[in-house]
Amino acid sequence: MNATGIPLKEPAVSAAAGDMEQLERAYIDASTRVPVLMFYTSAIAWLILGTLLAGFVSWKLHSPDLLGDISFLTWGRVRPAHMNVMVYGWASMAGMGTAIWLMARLCRTTLRFPLLLVAGAAFWNVGVLIGVGAILLGDSTGFQWLEFPRYVSVILFIAYTLMASWAVLMFRHRRGDQIYITQWYLLGAFLWFPWLYAAGQLMLFVVPVQGVLQSAVGWWYANNLLFLWFGAIALGTAYYMIPKVIGRPVYSYHLATIGFWSYALFSSWTGMTRLVDGPFPAWMITASIAATILTMIPVATVGLNHHMTMQGYFPLMRYSPTLRFTVFGAMSYTVFSVIGVLISLRSIASYVNFTEASIAYSHLGLYAFFTMVIFGSMYYIVPRLVGREWRYASLIKLHFWASAYGVGLMTLMLLAGGFLQGGNLENPALPFNESIETALPYLRGRSLAGILLTVSHFIFAYHFGLMLLGLGRTSTVPTFLNPVEAETSGGH
């Protein structure tokens, strides 16, 4: 793939522009510049807002009287606001930004009609803004991850149509027969999302299904959003970034095929594991548990594939920010899936089903896996869009460690607290309150982890702001985390 012989990544625009391929890439990157930067900027703004809301949520859980008398700051409203800002504001916009850039690169075509995307992003932002406002003002629907009222979903849908149409355009104009692994995942994500969103909206609000089925549809939606939308984008991104940065093709195409199809088949069936022992026909839940166990197949194949690709190149994580974030995310995918299997088994789920452990699971998926991969891709893509390199290696390092330790501590705290809480919950000899008391110290620990994440996000936002203002380094050498030895960087 990367014929330049540079161990880490090729410079944004080759000074010696003899290389036609380099030049073509530069043109393609330039065509995606405005929309992708717009997606990233909005995403990071949402990330900061969502982080502040998260701090609020976490803190109020153990200090319930903090600003409790203001209706729009009550815990039960701030929490869905936080979730929706992160899911639709941060994760979706950042994921779409990365996906657009990757698609343009992989289709080897310049982005046509960038204004369409800009309009789509603007609509999407307006939709999320109205939706979050509606939640805070008390107009939530009460379905997890679908709290936005119905009028907002219309706005989001229009926005999405605008954004999805470019994918069709790009595919029509793509060059070359080969469809790369990343493109499978991205195409999947972009086709799954509208169906998923439409099905969720229709079956919950337009022609609502009866009784408990609403919960089934709700969790089917939420889990599929996690897997088929965020998960697919993140896996596709990892399949691009890892080989790209180390300059080595993916270890096995065959494994990748197995991984992709088993992922699509099994992970889409996992939704009912959130409802273990609930009032449903047992087969629904059993089928989901079985599917969750079967997701070990894609986990194993994808993990093996990445591992074998990286084999011998792991030391490069010392230098490349992209690689470090992406590999962290890819490894978290394994952890996330294993924890998912663990907490869905009936014997364990009966203890932890109603505890903080499920929050840990969501954060593993959406943060440790998805967000870290997307951070990695941003470190790769943004310099190519603004023509500058990241200014401070120290800030990238701080960002990485604060994020990694933050999310690690958070999931540990929530898992430990959740398991203890669940143990006490299932011990009727103890008063109910005991189960909460047990979890409280861990919830305080989670707040500490939240401070780390807040620091990391502010650092990243600041650094990104510098890049946006053109204050990055002018250099043809990318910013490495640690000084690269003479023999590797000497070539250019």
Add this chain to the structure above:
Amino acid sequence: MKGLAPLFLGIFGTFAFSWIGLTVIPTWQIGNLNPESDEEGTDIYPRPQSGMFERGARVYAANGCVYCHSQQVRADYAADDIERKWGNRRSAPRDYIFDRPVFLGKMRMGQDLANIGARAPAPEESPSPAGAASPAGQGAAVSSPPPPAVAAPSPAAGSPPPKAPTSPAPAAAASPSPATSPAATSSAPSPAPPGQRTGVASPSPVQMANATPGGSSPVAPTAQTPGAPWPIQTAGLPPMYSAAWHHVHLYAPRSINLDSNMPAYRFLYEKRRIAGERSADALQLSGSDAPPEGWEVVPSYDAKCLVAYLMGLNQSHPLKEAKLVGGASAPAASPAPPAQGASPSPAAAGSPVPAKK
């Protein structure tokens, strides 16, 4: 991979498989349930709920109660929900057929609420102080559908708390206080309603029936609720899980349970100067939560609906597909609460201990 067609087909195929499998087929299987009734067709369950209940559900959604409270009782072989007295049988799909949206919940930072209405003291047996002392008696609530009569929260009603007998009301026609409050606090089983009849705000008979226990209980049931699962009932509060209790709990959770981490929902209540008469639905607050002299805290309409909703949550009616644990034929069995510490002993008295796990 070459060629778009297999890719597209596969992407659609896998998704369609999941969509049909997990949403369409279940809809076909349990998506058209009807209420169940006995042979005569009289005892129908579940029934559609009142308008206040529906609105209360929206308040419940708007304020995110579902993020801490579940509404599902798991079977006794799977979990300990029934032993915790959160219900007398497992929840079944049929329990929820009129619920929209459904709040099954995914978190228990707070108690399960599937039967919170069933755990309220039953109105008809409450005049006797002992009756109010069996809040956990789900059995007793079976025969009492919880519609509007209970829903209209008329908690503290005519009896001002003992510590504020000097309700000002200089202009009011008939100032009630000194005469009535002693009567109320002395826990006379049926204090003469006429005594409380005052001027404009005369409560309806129905309200009276409810008001009486609300007024009389603060003193009485304290000692008689040892089996109460949580929290330990303290003096000066309405009987646990009654409408009046819910209002106090929503307004000041930590006045009832010091360790609670439930947010206070004060924005659902209005603190206002008492104009003439203390209103019938003013909250019975004590300590630092109590409004200053001459002020009162009254629930907004949303708060009343929310409490009506909570009082309406009741899955104690037997269903064919979900047997009562212990087979207690509900109305007959007197659920004599076990008289020992805070830990509820298994199931209702006299029922065979269910095989657990």
